[in-house]
Amino acid sequence: MRASVLLSSLALALVAQAASLTGPRTLVLLDTLDEADAYMELWTDMQERHYNVTLHEVSSPVALSKHDQRLFDHLMILSPKMKDYPKGMSAKSVVGFVAAGGNVMIAGSSELGNTIRELSREFDVEYENKFTSVLDHFNYDTHLGKEKHDAIVVDPTTHMAKAEKIIAQDKVPGPILFRGVAHAVNPSNSLLQPILWAPQESYSWESVNLEESANQDPTLSGKGISLVSVMQARNNARIAFLGSTEMLTDAFFSAPVNKHGDEKETVSGNRLFIEELTKWTFQEKGALDVVAVEHHKVGEWEAPAHYRIKDNMTYTISLAEYHDGEWHPFSADDVQLELIMLDPYIRKTLDQVPLDDQSTVGTFTTTLQLPDQYGVFKFTVNYKRPGLTYVESVTTVGIHPFRHDQYPRFISQAKPYYTSAASMGVGLLVFSVVYLWGGLDSSVKTTKKA
């Protein structure tokens, strides 16, 4: 059964202006449709950002793609208890969905089933065992986590990654409430990055039999517990992992926070945190585009078929950044150009052309002298920064040696040799003339020789 609960005609009309770069079609998987009510504020927020949200329960069949075409642009898996995928879906199809450029948001809970756990493993994210929770006896919310100390309060200023392009610090005003399962990320996977992690005093433990005394150390504790992590796949598809479905609910979105030991009551920052997270995950911001790459010799304007060694040339790359529904000029001071033939021969930081009101793209340029080495070079801009899509612009250009007539014809050092050769020639000529017509009587000698 498919229910497009919030599919309003307004949303349809605004499809063209969808805030997301990749599209508005969003599939939300829920354990049961009844749960949808808990997330009303989330749906409202997303609808305002022109998402076309399809709610779906796991018991009914659904397909992510048809004829190798994605049917959805974004997938939210808010069904932690899921035992099997809906008919038509599989772990492979989710990975295939990501490979086709779809964005995914996965949220767990203490009752996380093996299906999600195995799927996350492919992304090098490991959720803790079933029925465990992140517990903290110091940083819990006195209201929501009164019994088990499992609703923990995380301070975004200290426990959130400082990745401005994903979630800017100043966008999240209040502490973040979290109740759910811990996960760990593989630190060797450079695509993956924890965004929110647990306070130092937290640990992950079974939340069912809390009365029993612990006889071993928790597997995960403190900073090792990731609460929210994000991955940007190599094809720039984005995936977010949350340990808690509850932090998306209305109850957590605007709950008053009473941290244990704190007198002051504050308002939860969950709503804005999730808004920023979904904006990033669903590619509403932080997307870069290589608009143009130009290169030419100094003094020319067309790209040559090939360069010659030690030519002076100019390289220009134009980048645009997508946020708030449209493309803006990108500005940075750390965009580098590399000339690679097996190894980089030249690595140089590009200068940004100052932006003005008319600028639609950020232009980065440099002028350099090519190396004294011929071969097939790659002019590479390899710009990978957290939160931004990967820019890997490769222009392959041959650098040729001098042609045989491009060397200097005469060199000054060789002047003695030129003189010597010329004088030799003149001498021979004079000698021949003198010998033949100079009136010398040479007949005696010549006959002798014969």
Next chain:
Amino acid sequence: MSAASSSTIARVLKPTILILIAVVAISSRLFSIIRFESVIHEFDPWFNYRTTQHLVKNGFYDFWNWFDEKSWYPLGRVVGGTVYPGIMVTSALIHNVLHFFNFPVDIRNVCVFLAPMFSGLTAFSAYLLTKELKDSSAGLLAAAFLGVAPGYISRSVAGSYDNEGIAIFLLVFTFYLWIKAVKTGSAFFGLWTALFYFYMVSAWGGYVFITNLVPLHAFTLLLMGRYSNRLYVSYSTFYAVGTLLSMQVPFVGFQPTRTSEHMAGLGVFGLLQLYAFAELVRGYVSPKQFRTLLKGGIAAVSAVAVVGLTLLSLSGVIAPFTGRFYSLYDTGYAKIHIPIIASVSEHQPTAWTAFFFDLQMLIFLFPAGVYLCFKELKDEHVFIILYSVFASYFAGVMVRLMLTLTPVVCVSAAIAYSTLLDTYLEKSEHVLAANLKGTQSPNVISDTPAEAAGSKAAGNSMKKAAAKTSTKTPAKTAEPEINKSQSKTKRFPIFNWDSRAMVVMLLTWFLFMFAWHCTYVTSGSYSSPSIVLASRQQDGSQVIIDDFREAYYWLRKNTKEDAKVLAWWDYGYQMAGMANITTLVDNNTWNNTHIATVGKAMATSEEVSYQVLRQHDVDYVLILFGGVIGYSGDDINKFLWMVRIAEGVYPNDVKETNFFTPRGEYKVDHDATPTMKNSLMYKMSYYRFAELYGGNAVDHVRNARMPSEGPTLSVLEEAYTTENWLVRIYKVKDLDILGRNLKDATAFDKGKVRKVSALKRK
């Protein structure tokens, strides 16, 4: 028969015979075209063909400065400066001339038929050369022999568009001109020798043979006390002009002044000048003074030469002998020091049988011809003797140098054969008698104008025994003496017509056998294009195995234009020529490190290999696998060479011993070592091989029963396998988009889910 009419007949017959010889020479090289089609053969010809196409399309200036970005990726190759352009320029010239006269001949056909056409010219030059040594009848025989000798055909069948195709003609013709120059002492012929030497330099690296043989000839003449102004003029002209010209070829450049291979020419040139100077001085001073001067002069010159050469060699101005040269000197050298040279089959020492196979009866006549040269021993005969000695040695060291031996064998054999015929076909016995006495026989028909030169030479040689310098004594003065001796000799029984007929018939029978053998060898062994294979089925019907072209065509049509394909260097030229893709290494083995890198990619495990593949932007990997049809020239059989070459550069990553079982065997079946089984080459070769036979696969090349469970591949995926599995092409996977290693990603794609995570610490 009157003298006048026989001369007319000879005048008509000789060109006719020569033309017929050329026709035979050309047509016996066309087997491959009739049997297969007009294609370029083997490996190197594909490069020559590709560069010729470039030359025809873009003109000479562009060709001269061609920087090829498609080979040796990413290093590129300066083609114009690393190629002997002779053959390409020749073809392009022929092509342009034909097009000027509106014959729209495709450049491919010019290339295919170039070598056979030049073989006709080679036969003609052999005629000229032998004529200088003996007479025109021996010349005709030499032309006929060289026209069909398999030793030369092996490199000049239609489609074998290689440097040697024209170089052998140039070699023989240059030698002819040199002999002519020495005989006449004319600067004109010396100049022509130099010009053809230049053509030879521009056509083949084997020009070094001329560079050393001609000075050696001059030096030997000097030692024999045969210094003459003729020698001085011809050698000085040849050396000065030839060296200057040869330096105009970019690939040769300054080598004539710097490398040891060229030093002999320079040394002899200097020596000749000194000798000439000494001769000059001798005319002005008394013998006693001259002796003192000579002693002092020799001591001073040799001291200066020794010190100078040592200093120059030590300071590196004169390069030491190159590896290829050492391997000529010591056959074991290459195997130890330069595996890349040893790995080439044509650089292997020659098997004894090859001499008979390539030359048949000529190899028996060859020593006889050399002996006859000794008997005569004029300046030009010294040359032939030197040529035969050195060419025999080199042909014994390296298979492909059989090619330089063949012309001299043909010439010597023709001299011997012609002498036999002269002896036994002669109408009058006086010739025989004269021969038995050890004196030279003038020909009976020598009074005809056409033969005047020959008879003069013969007459001269008799005089020469007494007088060193050549005189212009007319031949006729010799004849009365012979006439006298003729009247005195008795009639030997073996000079009866029946015994003579037996000898002549036997000789003729040999000729038939020779022609039959040559045709048989040419059609059977030397006419396979090697890019198309033919095999016979049990019922005798022929099957054409065209997997190479199938694979190259697939690459041409299905890969993006700048796709980079990694393969062992043997196939580089073919891939570039036929598939038009970018290759990493090819048959121009100039960069050992790059080849070793490819060897490393083949010989290491998938993980190590993947790094190499990524670094070189490789899109596809191509290998040859003969296990299905039993093609023994496949990559698993060449694999040990890849390992050896890789080990030379990357001793930490590749070790040859790890590819041998503890019992020292090279195995591919159950007993294969783990290193072997994990190597990329093994995996690519046997990937899904077991499935083909339902688990009971047998490798037909190595007669090995393969394990029922074949290897798995994770960094590559099979892209294409040809009909007979001869060529297999794999695509290199991109990095996993989720950052997993490719082994896990492949397992996941096959439906295996990671059950236990490595992240769990407890």
